[in-house]
Amino acid sequence: AMGEYFRDRGEDALIIYDDLSKQAVAYRQISLLLRRPPGREAFPGDVFYLHSRLLERAARVNAEYVEAFTKGEVKGKTGSLTALPIIETQAGDVSAFVP
Template sequence: IAPYSGCTMGEYFRDRGQDALIIYDDLTKQAWAYRQISLLLRRPPGREAYPGDVFYLHSRLLERAARVSPEYVEHFTKGAVKGKTGSLTAMPVIETQAGDVTAFVPTNVISITDGQIFLETDLFNAGIRPAINAGISVSRVGGAAQTKVIKKLGGGVRV
């Protein structure tokens, strides 16, 4: 219930022309709890014993994060707020088992989000902070979110 309550609070601010950030820490635990409840209710298990609709639950939750138009904000606030957009940004945290990003919950969330930052315990223990594995971290919107100067300066840099 906590992820949905938090998202609803973020939508409250978004719909009033403000920007909000929600960090889901962590959706793996939410999926585990949902799996346990589903098994107790004798729903048929799917891959890794998760119910078939866990992907639907995560996608429906994460797709609530959005930017709304000034017209939406003005209509929603009955004209009290004009000319402002609101946004809700979601950052889900997923725990992997021994770094396995091919497990069911990580692959589901990877397919929904616009990018991933993978952190590794080995890098952290080696004193590298932040412990980001740049080789498998991905951004699908990186170029679209960069200014022209940053694109030009960073265009030749590859990891």
């Protein structure tokens, strides 16, 4: 949310997600405790949706969007939010399944 604030005001922001795979494992454990139906490798089916929704928030916005968002306070600036997700693969194999 903080990065989106700066992006929407015409600034550039960087967000680094440290190890989304550990978040996926924690989400799997919570989902299994809540008795949600497991999917591939016992991960819930929506874990991919959650990660994609998080990463899709990274974007570049044009000057018209910034001007409309700030109600004319900021003019002629474009903002961006860059996301760098870090993952840990299974057994160090880059072709392995990544949650």
